Amino acid sequence: MTITVSRGHSTIAIERKTFVALIEDSWQREAKEYLRALETSRISFTDLVSLGRRAEIPYTLFFAPIDVVEAQLKRKQEVLLRGVSKGTFSLNSRGTVHLADIELIVKDMLRKQQLLKRHDPDLPDNVIVGALRRSRQTVKDDADWLVAQLGVDRSYLLRVKTKERAFDHLVDWLEEHNIFVSQSMRNYMPQPIPKRAQFSGICIRDKKVPFLFVNNGAHRDSLEPAGRRLLTLALLTVCLARSKFKPVAYSDQSDDLIENREYEIAEEMLMPAASVADLHVSSLDDVKAHATTYCVTPSAFLMRARRLALVDAVTARGYMTILREEFRNRPKTQARQPKPVNALRKYNSAEYSRSLLKQMDAKRLPSSEIVRVLFQNRKAVSLNEYRATL
Template structure:
């Protein structure tokens, strides 16, 4: 029989706390897989020092463990309501069965919400965002939606084609999003408030002035190069912002997309318009790869888009996807390198937010110490701000 309480050991003394309270405060947090928590559930006891450490990591005031269950429940509900101001719990999925639980990304959500509030407090020039809700009401055709978003962002298909490589295209799209106050955060392992232990593509966070797109790293199980995949994923989340959809995003880019929705097709029309793709010769996989280089996407994205447009058969596309998967698995895997702190900050916090808040520091509206705390998560100290400025040039 499961004990109804957890004994907290303080020296030779023991203080009992309600097991329901203990679970409610920690189960949906980032410490729910840590050994002291799991051991406490198994043995119904925990050292006070371990409880304090778990509470600190979960950002739970440790006196709350000793409060009545009704008080704890009210606090947890208030915390959830605060988090959900910027994101809804349901995962927006495209060809994927993955779901994201709040605890999987809770600290990242809290940090990005904090950064949104910080930007609005210290940048008085911000106006209402023109991208949020731009596509809330669908236009007559997918092409019309795609053209409207491109025009609003100041992008065009030719500009994307002319860029030298996919990495530079990704940076171009980020620059145009941030120029329109849609902030972009990219995951950097070791420089975020928590490790991501679930495979997902990212998330969109609501705000009327500075919505955030968080673009997750990792391969999500896909067999394609990171830049090409991230270009499509980033634009998919830009479409979600324009549609007024704010949620975790799980996108399986290697699927044949049988149930893909309008958002998926808008991105396809932006990067691989139906007119252009129909005019290409796609006799074999090498033709598909050449088209991928032209459109700055992955070969699998071209194959699936061609399938949806009726240019390739399902049998042919499944064969191409199998070949691409084999090629990807057999190629040498690059060793991950730890970025310099200033480069990691620029990538995770985003160039726009970092630059705007540095301006606030220069103009005396923000202290260097507060900048380092909120924007840099104390990964650099005030004397290193000059180096951060240099990488933003």
């Protein structure tokens, strides 16, 4: 079976199997041009080139024999799997994400890792990556070790006025230790994230230049609450330390406890049992107040309270039902349109940006490479303006 490619009055046939294999393995598999081509067995040459460009597929590959295509797809998969693992690290969630859904984002971070290592050969190994992979310590011991290594000030998190500030400070602590944090920014990434992709974030493997990618939910109808993003970032940090490099999907609004060591360590980092166990929790208002204190969502604090036997299972389920209803009916928080320099700084990671600019200042990297890697060749962004935001 074939697909007819038309250009003006001329046509040529390509193998349908080749066409499907290439697009199905990319984030363009839901593109209207692709779906229409499957239905009609026809596509214009212009649409074919456009599909290939968006998916980073050279259009000539559509005309190649299937064995050549399969070899290229195998090689691409091997490249992606240098940074992440197959499957989804799913905790009390039906959410899954296919690598194709975030393929260009992962490839972008892999390129950034290689670029920095190439121009800064003296980069040390990161002490956090894989440090707890074989740990036989308690959850508390592992959480305390991470908090100490990162220099996280738990007392500051209890004093901070907003959950957004708590999130920003955890980002700062991580980046001070060369763990680069990238945040999803709609329209400022190599690809959009499909709405159906229910995942919280991902760790990109590298012993010298590790990246944590936090999905802030801007691809859906409303942003993820700051308290949830804080817990996500803590969970990704634990995954990095325990060498879990899969996309992470979890639900903190489940009636069931998340029985998972990585999640429990993240809980302990933000809500230490030694301080939470003495709290009074006799109403939903108590749950919400304590959630504000610890800068997490009420549902996340409720799960912690239940784990520490501060509330029983029946009461917790009743509270969770109310919280889910309130969450569904909350006013939608639409993401404001940020200035391009601010959006790019969040997506690129401020500390990674500083590291590349140091290489430019040392004459090891041309400014054109900065524009390509950090600005995605956007001419509207000024190098001086971007540097001023860091």
